Amino acid sequence: xxxxxxxxxxKAPANxxxxxxxxxxxxxxxxxxxxxxxxxxxxxxxxxxxxxKIEVIDLLVxxxxxxxxxxxxxxxxxxxxxxxxxxxxxxxxxxxxxxxGLNIRxxx
Amino acid sequence: MARxxxxxxxxxxxxxxxxxxxxxxxxxxxxxxxxxxxxxxxGAAGSGKTLFSLEFIIRGATVYNEPxxxxxxEEKADELEMNVASLGFDLHKxxxxxxxxxxxxxxxxxxxxxxxxxxxxxxxxxxxxxxDSVGAKRVVLDTIENLFAGLDNQAILRAExxxxxxxxxxxxxxxxxxxxKGEGSLTRQGLEEYVSDxxxxxxxxxxNQISTRLLRIVKYRGSVHGTNEYPFLIDEEGISVLPxxxxxxxxxxxxxRISSGIPALDNMLGGKGxxxxxxxxxSGTAGTGKTSIAACFANEACLRxxxxxxxxxxxxxxxxxxxxxxxGIDLRTHIDKGLLRMHSARPTxxxxxxxxxxxxxxxxxxxxxxxxxxxxxxxxxxxxxxxVKSMLIRLIDFLQAEQVxxxxxxxxxxxxxxxxxxxxxxxxVDAWLLVRDIEFNGERNRGMxxxxxRGMRHSNQVREFIITDEGLDLMDVYLGDEGVLTGSARERMxxxxxxGEVLRSYAVERKDLAIKRKRSVVDAKIASLxxxxxxxxxxxxxxxxxxxxxxxxxxxxxKQMAEKQPSKNSSNGKSK
Numbered sequence: 001x002x003x004x005x006x007x008x009x010x011k012a013p014a015n016x017x018x019x020x021x022x023x024x025x026x027x028x029x030x031x032x033x034x035x036x037x038x039x040x041x042x043x044x045x046x047x048x049x050x051x052x053k054i055e056v057i058d059l060l061v062x063x064x065x066x067x068x069x070x071x072x073x074x075x076x077x078x079x080x081x082x083x084x085x086x087x088x089x090x091x092x093x094x095x096x097x098x099x100x101g102l103n104i105r106x107x108x
Numbered sequence: 109m110a111r112x113x114x115x116x117x118x119x120x121x122x123x124x125x126x127x128x129x130x131x132x133x134x135x136x137x138x139x140x141x142x143x144x145x146x147x148x149x150x151g152a153a154g155s156g157k158t159l160f161s162l163e164f165i166i167r168g169a170t171v172y173n174e175p176x177x178x179x180x181x182e183e184k185a186d187e188l189e190m191n192v193a194s195l196g197f198d199l200h201k202x203x204x205x206x207x208x209x210x211x212x213x214x215x216x217x218x219x220x221x222x223x224x225x226x227x228x229x230x231x232x233x234x235x236x237x238x239x240d241s242v243g244a245k246r247v248v249l250d251t252i253e254n255l256f257a258g259l260d261n262q263a264i265l266r267a268e269x270x271x272x273x274x275x276x277x278x279x280x281x282x283x284x285x286x287x288x289k290g291e292g293s294l295t296r297q298g299l300e301e302y303v304s305d306x307x308x309x310x311x312x313x314x315x316n317q318i319s320t321r322l323l324r325i326v327k328y329r330g331s332v333h334g335t336n337e338y339p340f341l342i343d344e345e346g347i348s349v350l351p352x353x354x355x356x357x358x359x360x361x362x363x364x365r366i367s368s369g370i371p372a373l374d375n376m377l378g379g380k381g382x383x384x385x386x387x388x389x390x391s392g393t394a395g396t397g398k399t400s401i402a403a404c405f406a407n408e409a410c411l412r413x414x415x416x417x418x419x420x421x422x423x424x425x426x427x428x429x430x431x432x433x434x435x436g437i438d439l440r441t442h443i444d445k446g447l448l449r450m451h452s453a454r455p456t457x458x459x460x461x462x463x464x465x466x467x468x469x470x471x472x473x474x475x476x477x478x479x480x481x482x483x484x485x486x487x488x489x490x491x492x493x494x495x496v497k498s499m500l501i502r503l504i505d506f507l508q509a510e511q512v513x514x515x516x517x518x519x520x521x522x523x524x525x526x527x528x529x530x531x532x533x534x535x536x537v538d539a540w541l542l543v544r545d546i547e548f549n550g551e552r553n554r555g556m557x558x559x560x561x562r563g564m565r566h567s568n569q570v571r572e573f574i575i576t577d578e579g580l581d582l583m584d585v586y587l588g589d590e591g592v593l594t595g596s597a598r599e600r601m602x603x604x605x606x607x608g609e610v611l612r613s614y615a616v617e618r619k620d621l622a623i624k625r626k627r628s629v630v631d632a633k634i635a636s637l638x639x640x641x642x643x644x645x646x647x648x649x650x651x652x653x654x655x656x657x658x659x660x661x662x663x664x665x666x667k668q669m670a671e672k673q674p675s676k677n678s679s680n681g682k683s684k
Contacts, residue, residue: 027229035224059230063237066230070214073259074229086219089259093224101221 020044020052020102021081025060025066027074032091036075039092047104079103125332126174126246127283129167130160132349136334137325139441141306146273146283148303150294151310156321156342157286160310161248162188163285166197168246169207176246177238177281178210181254185210195346209238215258222260228268232275239281246285247276253297272395273302294326305329311337318459318490323349339461348465359509361385366478366513369408370401372582373541376558376567382539383563384477385511389506389534391518392543396554397575398517399423401541402480403432403439404580405515410442414477417470418450421486425450436578449474460491460499468506478513497536504536537563543573543627546594553594556582572598 024040026033037056046053059066059074069078073089079102088101125139134140141147141164151157151457158180165176180188188197188210202208209232209533239247252269276283285303287295294300300307307326314321322337340349365380374381382388390398390407409416420428428450429439442448451470453462471479481503487496500516507514516537534540540559545552556573558566571582572594586593586601593601 010195018409025230027233030229032225032227059233063233066234067211067535068235071234072213072215072228072255073226073231074233075226076230084219086221088221088223090222090224097223101223 005010018051018053018081020048020079020104021055022052022102023055023057023069023078023080024072025059025069025071025076025078030074033075035091035093036077039068039098041094043092043098043104045094047099077102110347125331126168127172128164129171130163130347130349132338132340133323133347136323136338136349137306137328138332141282141284142328142331143282144277144280145305146276146285146303147306147308148285148287148295148299149308149310150287150289152289152312155289155310155312156347157310158183158188158250159192159342160347161250161284161286162192163195163197163247164200165208165248166192166202167346169202170197174245175242176207176209177205177235177242177244177249178248179238180210180212180234180250181215182251186319195344197346206242209242209244211235211238213254215254217258220258226261226264228255228265228272231268232272236279239279245281247279247281249283249285251286253287253295253299256297258323269299270302275516300326306331310340316490318456318461320461339464341461341465343462343465345469347635348469359505361508362511365552366410366412366414368401369404369406370580372571372580373556376569376571376582377539377561378565380564382513382561385508385513385538386538386562387507388515388535388541389518390515390541390543391520391534392546393520393545396543396545397573397580398519398543399428399482400432400435400575400580401543402482402515402517403428403437406448406478406480407432407437407439409478410439410445410447413447415450415474416442416480417474417476418448418480418482419467419470420452420482421455422483424452434577435575435580440498445652447478455486455490458490460487460495463487463490464499464503467503471507471510471512476512478515479507480515480684481517482665483517483519485517501536521534534559546572548594549597551595555594566567 022040022044024037026036040054044054059064059071065071069076069085069087071078075091076099077088077092077098079086079088082103086101086103088098092098124143125134125137125141126143127134127140128137149160150156162178165178168174168176178188183191185199185203192199197211199208203210213231214236214519235247238244252272255265255269256262273283273285285299287297287299289309290296290298290591294307294309304327306328309324309326311322311324313322314320321340321342323340324337325333325335338349340347362384363378364384365382366384367374368377371454377485378551390401392398406416418425418428423431425443429443432439439448439450443450449470451466453463453466458466467479467481484496484500487499504514539561541556542559543556546555547553554573554575555570557570558568569584571584574581574583583598
């Protein structure tokens with residue numbers, strides 16, 4: 001687990017704690033996964049600059065990890081921190097829903 | 109796999125089946141669930157779906173050495189472990205041994221938000237990973253409909269489910285999918301639409317405060333199967349589906365005979381008794397000695413070293429043993445020797461099906477030659493007459509297939525013999541003994557006759573049935589001028605007959621004497637007549653003799669006369 005998160009961690013160094021720790025589960029490079037990842041990156045850059053960490057987990061490579069976070073749907077975005085855990089499934093195309101779902105107050 | 113099936117089954121290729129390991133189900137489905145295909149099990153809450161599917165997995169792992177995956181959408185793994193521990197299954201150990209993998213899928217609507225397109229690849233990957241990790245041949249998804257509660261996008265869900273079932277088939281695993289019963293459809297979400305190979309419906313009905321679980325195979329593509337509703341049971345050994353192989357009536361029959369324990373009754377049955385493996389009904393009103401007949405039958409069987417189980421629905425074993433001691437039947441020693449087993453239960457203790465299962469379990473465990481049910485009438489308190497009948501049919505089927513002789517006792521409620529009561533089993537049984545009261549002359553006696561006895565010559569007579577300190581016996585009833593006499597009337601009549609006998613023989617003796625005397629009188633008369641005759645003859649003889657004498661004398665005289673004067677005639681002739 002540790003190894004994985006290090007390997008696929010976002011742009012920030014691993015040790016640092018972030019306000020938002022996000023994990024995106026995908027299964028291979030499907031269009032939906034790619035769309036989800038790019039959408040997520042876009043929103044994060046826009047609203048949470050330097051406060052977030054994104055972990056991408058490919059279940060085709062690590063199928064055993066699906067059980068831990070109770071993953072059913074692909075793609076699934078899991079907000080590990082701050083608690084409580086929230087999950088957003090789908091390609092994250094609806095920005096409003098994603099931001100509300102992640103409890104991010106957009107700057108108006 | 110393909111080569112294997114081709115080798116074993118001749119053309120045309122039959123649908124390969126996987127034994128479920130659930131008692132009775134494989135018989136109804138003639139082999140089990142379709143191998144490599146999904147089976148839908150639906151039913152209302154509490155109908156036993158989870159246990160059913162879990163037993164499929166556990167039996168697969170323990171009996172057939174086929175690992176399984178149990179994907180639980182409702183209960184957590186440790187909860188499941190605890191639930192089945194009461195049935196004697198050690199799910200924890202099976203998981204440790206990598207024979208079973210339990211994967212709990214938790215869906216919490218409150219923590220899930222949906223935006224845009226998604227698919228259920230996560231579930232597929234999880235399931236695929238679980239299957240691969242133990243090499244599973246069996247998969248259970250319990251209850252996949254929970255997905256509908258957690259996810260909003262029905263269109264995606266339905267498409268994904270269709271894909272899932274196709275994927276399961278591709279994987280070649282035998283799967284069970286459970287579904288909650290919906291209104292007007294088999295499942296709430298119409299899963300039967302996707303899983304169309306085999307659908308099993310479980311039901312749980314309560315009538316008269318007694319519950320019955322029922323199972324029905326709604327469809328089974330490519331296979332024959334029993335179509336009825338079969339009762340099933342969940343007890344400490346898991347699920348048992350009944351009935352037990354009663355799709356056909358083709359069991360072996362024996363022409364061996366076994367004694368009823370009452371020699372006079374055996375005589376009524378062509379001198380040999382009942383057929384081995386037959387079913388015997390003893391019916392009668394209260395207090396006519398049905399239990400005594402049954403105990404006598406059991407006693408005789410045990411004396412022959414046959415094994416016997418006595419199911420009592422009215423009395424406790426101790427009561428029966430004590431009561432039978434009074435008529436000289438010692439059941440205690442048979443119990444001590446292990447030949448007789450007594451099993452008492454109030455009918456209301458549990459439903460009919462439970463009774464049937466407990467009876468059958470006992471029989472399978474103990475393998476008796478003779479089974480006694482005393483009385484079956486009481487079972488009506490827990491079911492309707494037709495239910496009792498169907499239960500007894502199945503019991504008789506089972507017993508006959510096992511070559512077990514069974515004796516039922518039944519209480520007739522009215523004194524008028526009703527040929528069609530007795531829980532309707534009278535047409536099923538091979539022999540029917542009827543014991544009835546004969547009330548006459550200020551006392552009550554028992555009469556017994558054979559209503560029927562298939563396949564043997566039997567007496568049509570009513571016999572008086574008597575219970576003595578030494579046991580049971582039958583007497584010919586006395587058919588006097590006043591009709592059938594029993595009890596003391598019969599005894600009196602027999603006494604009177606005996607008296608008459610003495611008187612008659614005395615009269616005969618006297619007549620003999622008179623004839624003797626007459627004969628001697630006649631003899632005397634004959635003698636005197638003879639004498640008379642003799643004297644008459646003498647007289648006659650005398651006359652004859654006198655005549656003769658006179659004749660002789662006269663001849664003599666005339667001769668002498670002729671000699672004295674020489675004949676003139678001759679001198680005359682000379683002178684000429």
